[in-house]
Amino acid sequence: MDVRWTGSALDALTSLRRNEQRILMERLELMRQFPEMYPMRQRGPFVGLRYFVVNRRWLLYYRLEHNRIAVIAIIPAFTRP
Numbered sequence: 001m002d003v004r005w006t007g008s009a010l011d012a013l014t015s016l017r018r019n020e021q022r023i024l025m026e027r028l029e030l031m032r033q034f035p036e037m038y039p040m041r042q043r044g045p046f047v048g049l050r051y052f053v054v055n056r057r058w059l060l061y062y063r064l065e066h067n068r069i070a071v072i073a074i075i076p077a078f079t080r081p
Contacts, residue, residue: 001032002068009060012074016058024054028069035064046073053077 005013013021031037038052041061049061049072059077063070 001035003028003032003071004065004068005071006073009071009074012058016054016074020055020058024058024060024074027052027054027060028071031062031069035069038062 013024016024036050038050040050041047046061049063051059051061053059054074057077059073059075060071061073061075063072
């Protein structure tokens with residue numbers, strides 16, 4: 001399954017730390033085999049998109065488009081200490 005990136009998601013990827021990039025890319029490889037493995041957002045601005053957390057610091061949002069994974073956004077995950 002191919003992976004397509006929006007320009008803003010690709011920009012965000014390049015700003016991540018190396019270990020965060022590695023983790024993210026490893027998960028994308030798993031998603032190629034199991035594209036529905038992560039939950040779908042039920043409310044908020046990203047409703048209907050699937051997502052996962054990288055290092056408790058980032059949320060990656062994606063959607064499935066036919067035989068393609070479209071990475072829509074990588075945004076900060078604000079967690080409470």
